[in-house]
Amino acid sequence: MQGQESQSAELPGPVCARTGEADGETVARFAELIVRFAANVQPGQIVAISTEPGKLELTRAVAERAYQAGAKFVDVLQFDLHVKRSRILHAAEDTLDYVPPWYGERMLALGEHRAARVALTGPSMPGLLSDLDPVRAGRDQLPFLRESAQVVNARTTNWTAVPCPTQPWAQFVYPDLEPDAALARLWENVLHICRLDEDDPVAAWQARQDTLAGVAERLTGHRFDGLHFEGPGTDLRVGLLPSSRWISARFETVDGIVHMPNLPSEEVFTTPDPRRVDGFVRSTKPLVAGGTIIRGLRARFEGGRAVSIEADAGGELLAQYARRDAGACRLGEVALVDGEGRIGPLETVFYDTLIDENAASHVALGSAYEFTVEEQDFDAINRSQIHIDFMIGAPEVDVTGLTANGERVPVLRDGAWQI
Amino acid sequence: MQGQESQSAELPGPVCARTGEADGETVARFAELIVRFAANVQPGQIVAISTEPGKLELTRAVAERAYQAGAKFVDVLQFDLHVKRSRILHAAEDTLDYVPPWYGERMLALGEHRAARVALTGPSMPGLLSDLDPVRAGRDQLPFLRESAQVVNARTTNWTAVPCPTQPWAQFVYPDLEPDAALARLWENVLHICRLDEDDPVAAWQARQDTLAGVAERLTGHRFDGLHFEGPGTDLRVGLLPSSRWISARFETVDGIVHMPNLPSEEVFTTPDPRRVDGFVRSTKPLVAGGTIIRGLRARFEGGRAVSIEADAGGELLAQYARRDAGACRLGEVALVDGEGRIGPLETVFYDTLIDENAASHVALGSAYEFTVEEQDFDAINRSQIHIDFMIGAPEVDVTGLTANGERVPVLRDGAWQI
Numbered sequence: 001m002q003g004q005e006s007q008s009a010e011l012p013g014p015v016c017a018r019t020g021e022a023d024g025e026t027v028a029r030f031a032e033l034i035v036r037f038a039a040n041v042q043p044g045q046i047v048a049i050s051t052e053p054g055k056l057e058l059t060r061a062v063a064e065r066a067y068q069a070g071a072k073f074v075d076v077l078q079f080d081l082h083v084k085r086s087r088i089l090h091a092a093e094d095t096l097d098y099v100p101p102w103y104g105e106r107m108l109a110l111g112e113h114r115a116a117r118v119a120l121t122g123p124s125m126p127g128l129l130s131d132l133d134p135v136r137a138g139r140d141q142l143p144f145l146r147e148s149a150q151v152v153n154a155r156t157t158n159w160t161a162v163p164c165p166t167q168p169w170a171q172f173v174y175p176d177l178e179p180d181a182a183l184a185r186l187w188e189n190v191l192h193i194c195r196l197d198e199d200d201p202v203a204a205w206q207a208r209q210d211t212l213a214g215v216a217e218r219l220t221g222h223r224f225d226g227l228h229f230e231g232p233g234t235d236l237r238v239g240l241l242p243s244s245r246w247i248s249a250r251f252e253t254v255d256g257i258v259h260m261p262n263l264p265s266e267e268v269f270t271t272p273d274p275r276r277v278d279g280f281v282r283s284t285k286p287l288v289a290g291g292t293i294i295r296g297l298r299a300r301f302e303g304g305r306a307v308s309i310e311a312d313a314g315g316e317l318l319a320q321y322a323r324r325d326a327g328a329c330r331l332g333e334v335a336l337v338d339g340e341g342r343i344g345p346l347e348t349v350f351y352d353t354l355i356d357e358n359a360a361s362h363v364a365l366g367s368a369y370e371f372t373v374e375e376q377d378f379d380a381i382n383r384s385q386i387h388i389d390f391m392i393g394a395p396e397v398d399v400t401g402l403t404a405n406g407e408r409v410p411v412l413r414d415g416a417w418q419i
Numbered sequence: 420m421q422g423q424e425s426q427s428a429e430l431p432g433p434v435c436a437r438t439g440e441a442d443g444e445t446v447a448r449f450a451e452l453i454v455r456f457a458a459n460v461q462p463g464q465i466v467a468i469s470t471e472p473g474k475l476e477l478t479r480a481v482a483e484r485a486y487q488a489g490a491k492f493v494d495v496l497q498f499d500l501h502v503k504r505s506r507i508l509h510a511a512e513d514t515l516d517y518v519p520p521w522y523g524e525r526m527l528a529l530g531e532h533r534a535a536r537v538a539l540t541g542p543s544m545p546g547l548l549s550d551l552d553p554v555r556a557g558r559d560q561l562p563f564l565r566e567s568a569q570v571v572n573a574r575t576t577n578w579t580a581v582p583c584p585t586q587p588w589a590q591f592v593y594p595d596l597e598p599d600a601a602l603a604r605l606w607e608n609v610l611h612i613c614r615l616d617e618d619d620p621v622a623a624w625q626a627r628q629d630t631l632a633g634v635a636e637r638l639t640g641h642r643f644d645g646l647h648f649e650g651p652g653t654d655l656r657v658g659l660l661p662s663s664r665w666i667s668a669r670f671e672t673v674d675g676i677v678h679m680p681n682l683p684s685e686e687v688f689t690t691p692d693p694r695r696v697d698g699f700v701r702s703t704k705p706l707v708a709g710g711t712i713i714r715g716l717r718a719r720f721e722g723g724r725a726v727s728i729e730a731d732a733g734g735e736l737l738a739q740y741a742r743r744d745a746g747a748c749r750l751g752e753v754a755l756v757d758g759e760g761r762i763g764p765l766e767t768v769f770y771d772t773l774i775d776e777n778a779a780s781h782v783a784l785g786s787a788y789e790f791t792v793e794e795q796d797f798d799a800i801n802r803s804q805i806h807i808d809f810m811i812g813a814p815e816v817d818v819t820g821l822t823a824n825g826e827r828v829p830v831l832r833d834g835a836w837q838i
Contacts, residue, residue, distance in 0.1 A: 046519060053475055056472055056499075059499075059502075060499065060501045060502060060505070063499075063501075063502040063505050063506075064502075064505040064509070067505045067506050067508070067509035067510050068505075068509050070511070071510065072510070072511075072514045072517060073506070073510075073514070073517055073518075073519055074502055074505070074506065075519055076497070076499060076502055077496075078495070078497045080475075080478075080479065080482075080495060082479045082482075083478075083479060083482040083483075083493055083495055086479070086482050086483040086486045086487075086493070087486055087492070087493065089486070090483070090486035090487050091486050091490065091491070091492075092489070092491075095491045095492065098491060098492055099492075100465060100492055100494055100528070100532075101528065102521060102524060102525040102528050105521060105524065106521040106525075109519070109520065109521050113519075
């Protein structure tokens with residue numbers, strides 16, 4: 001974990017050792033992969049980009065590639081956590097959950113216009129909100145919008161979330177490196193986990209996704225009634241719905257546009273039964289929720305509900321989130337990650353859920369994805385304004401499939417598929 | 420003009436000589452003046468901030484002050500000319516005037532919500548669009564929205580436009596200075612023209628606005644039928660409407676919130692008769708329209724219409740703008756500026772219309788302000804999707820009032836009021 005200073009002077013070509021920034025050509029290749037493959041922007045589409053301060057260069061490169069791909073309009077929205085911090089510090093408490101109506105209306109309009117959506121993730125200012133009152137901070141869930149789940153479930157937009165390195169993020173991940181070296185290291189690793197260090201990144205992703213699609217198909221074929229996670233601090237049973245279908249992150253819109261909603265993605269996932277989750281679980285990695293880092297999370301579930309949520313840091317904020325609505329304390333996703341991906345072997349905590357959740361099996365509190373169940377189970381899946389993933393997998397956490405007639409089928413042992 | 424290097428080592432306190440950035444305390448004082456005085460944010464208001472890359476520090480300071488002043492929500496929108504450049508270079512020509520419906524809807528919603536609006540001006544990337552095809556560039560008029568004029572005329576928002584120095588802007592204004600010195604000089608001058616170098620900037624602005632309100636009242640009292648501008652390259656008669664009323668930039672919303680729509684503002688202005696503008700005019704300063712700099716503008720008017728528009732640079736773009744709609748080639752504003760303001764004596768072209776227009780008398784092509792005429796003339800005033808100011812005043816340009824019975828009344832001579 002971290003502390004790999006010895007290699008910092010031998011950075012590969014595409015990263016500038018002086019500033020740690022990736023060079024223009026690398027950024028352009030990354031933007032090309034994002035636009036042409038991950039989001040798969042089509043001629044005539046509106047392209048919405050969600051970004052943050054410090055991500056200007058990649059934002060511009062994505063916008064340029066999108067226009068080159070025939071975009072009708074590129075609509076960039078930058079969210080600044082510093083402004084959110086001022087709000088949580090100073091605004092009247094009863095206004096903190098206010099969201100101007102045009103935020104959600106724009107999101108719904110993106111769906112109606114069959115837009116493409118690109119989000120550049122990565123904590124741009126890690127820890128910026130960590131010292132705030134968690135009750136106040138928990139009331140403001142922006143930039144998360146409840147309308148996003150609606151649009152995702154409607155499958156009207158081809159979308160992707162992709163990490164974008166920034167200096168503060170790099171220093172947070174690699175505190176022992178000099179700032180420039182830290183940024184160079186983060187770029188190097190992000191490019192690696194996005195398979196941009198391959199001659200043909202698209203072919204590499206297609207191959208990996210073919211493998212995961214096969215795993216998903218076999219998992220669905222087992223028609224498990226539930227999964228059992230067992231490891232240090234974890235003994236959790238997660239029920240599945242009769243029609244729960246496992247998929248990998250190769251999505252298709254209602255118009256047939258194939259896209260990768262997450263880049264990187266190493267997971268297969270489905271929708272659990274929000275009424276049947278029991279036991280206790282310990283997170284295997286920190287997570288970032290609304291700008292706050294939550295470390296050492298421990299949760300206990302009874303009858304589907306998280307009846308206790310504690311953490312070494314940030315636990316109160318997560319507990320506050322989990323009180324948001326009736327579904328916020330129940331699970332909306334269960335995902336399995338093997339040891340063959342590119343993230344786990346780096347043994348690094350990136351503090352970006354997009355990356356960290358693809359290093360380890362995970363579950364999410366909050367809203368479920370409709371398209372992983374059949375219509376018969378639409379009423380049974382979890383609904384919520386939140387969706388917060390947390391990592392519960394590790395090589396030492398066994399995952400076992402539970403069949404309806406009581407059989408136990410090994411699924412993951414020491415990070416390797418058993419099915 | 421420019422080339423004042425000798426003073427660059429003797430910068431006053433509030434500007435950091437090493438980086439040229441204003442210090443935190445100065446930025447905070449500026450933000451305070453913007454929020455409490457210029458926009459006059461009220462408790463419970465939504466505050467919309469329009470900004471650009473490179474203006475992050477002041478944007479954040481304004482957001483923080485707004486929340487401290489009781490704002491309900493601060494909605495920051497950043498417009499990036501680099502993305503606009505990509506669009507003009509690559510997008511299909513027939514899409515270039517497309518604006519997503521949620522842009523205008525948000526603007527109208529700000530009016531409905533009785534929001535405050537702050538725009539941070541100043542060319543963030545001067546000349547970035549200058550090499551583009553003017554016909555293509557002229558089709559994309561963002562960030563200008565036609566709904567802005569609607570909201571301004573409805574007087575539902577307390578709003579202000581204020582300059583925010585950036586490094587590229589500073590180097591453009593002071594090309595002979597080192598980058599840090601240029602930025603320091605621009606900050607120094609912006610703080611000076613915003614009267615932030617006064618112990619009590621608000622009192623200084625109130626005094627100046629009281630003077631201009633008096634001038635406006637006397638001008639209105641004359642009930643001129645028109646104005647005559649005469650100087651080198653200029654012989655222009657601008658008709659006024661029967662109810663044309665002169666005002667200074669101290670506005671009041673329908674709810675009685677007094678605000679300064681421009682900071683700085685040294686002008687008095689009214690709405691001309693768009694059918695009665697005749698003669699020729701030469702601009703006395705460059706202007707920036709949609710990111711392009713227009714220099715050495717010469718225009719000829721007949722019966723209110725600009726029948727010829729030429730310029731040493733950027734003329735085609737402006738001509739393209741003037742073909743936008745029926746009102747785009749007619750005047751919507753005439754403004755007078757005396758020599759007592761703080762901008763003219765600096766003898767500097769700032770390439771920010773907000774500043775430059777307050778150094779010199781000016782007219783604007785396009786939409787008029789409804790509230791400078793009585794209802795009887797609402798049908799007569801100019802309507803357009805554009806509003807582009809250009810400077811036609813200078814000490815050597817005489818301004819004479821024309822009465823309905825043929826009298827000539829001196830108004831401005833050598834920059835001094837004669838009324």
